[in-house]
Amino acid sequence: MFLNYKIQGEGRPLLLIHGLFGSLDNLGGLARVLAEHYTVYQVDLPNHGQSPRSQSVDYISQANAVKDFMTQQGLDRASVVGHSMGGKVAMMLAISHPEMIDQLVVMDIAPVAYQERRHDAVLAGLNASMRSPITSRKAAEAILSDHILEPGVRQFLLKSLAKQDNGEFEWRFNVDALERNYDDITGWPASGHYHGDTLFLKGADSDYISAAHREEIERQFPQAKAHVIANTGHWLHAEKPDAVARVITRFLTKSER
Incomplete structure (x- = not known):
């Protein structure tokens, strides 16, 4: 790697x-x-x-x-x-x-x-944002705001939202692997x-x-x-x-x- x-x-x-x-x-x-x-x-x-x-x-x-x-x-x-x-x-x-x-x-x-799960709201927001193609940062933040109250956390996450060649946006972290193996992280x-x-x-x-x-x-x-x-x-x-x-x-x- x-x-x-x-x-x-x-x-x-x-x-x-x-x-x-x-x-x-x-x-x-x-x-x-x-x-x-x-x-x-x-x-x-x-x-x-x-x-x-x-x-x-x-x-x-x-x-x-x-x-x-x-x-x-x-x-x-x-x-x-x-x-x-x-x-x-x-x-x-x-x-x-x-x-x-x-x-x-x-x-x-x-x-x-x-023992505490500190990122459930973050994971919920990220999963919600990926249920349909992300067309803009503004749209992504609007979805995240339904789950994540802190503006600073939303802005931190949005730093890893990258525009693709087709004009859509994707997260630069592997949400699926991080969520599935969250117990390994904590x-x-x-x-x-x-x-x-x-x-x-x-x-x-x-x-x-x-x-x-x-x-x-x-x-x-x-x-x-x-x-x-x-x-x-x-x-x-x-x-x-x-x-x-x-x-x-x-x-x-x-x-x-």
């Missing part, structure tokens, strides 16, 4: 991995800042963006796809930053192939199985450890990482440090890209000494 990607900057290699229903562009603001210090690789995960489709969305499969990407790019080692689902992919990559990871940064997700195969330098970044107003997750974080990532980004939610990198980039750069630089 050959993942779609974008490269910018110069310096030591740094991979950025987006979250569920996203694409490499979601981390563009963070990438621009980090590219002042690193060669930044942004990737579209399988079933997202312009990367190939697959019926497997489990974290071992996704981590292997990123590992193969690194091999294709000639990267023996790299630091990896992942947000949400992408953070779980990054954690699995570090656990499975620690020899390839210099440092690990996980943004607002824990190495646990989440789940976590709790096994293994990564003993390298690790930073967990939490949005202060987000509940994706809580005190209840501390034991599992420390068990699986015994060198983990934590940093809370004030006045941000789950999308901390979009809300405060400069602050997040500063914290990441400070962590990576100190780790390299």
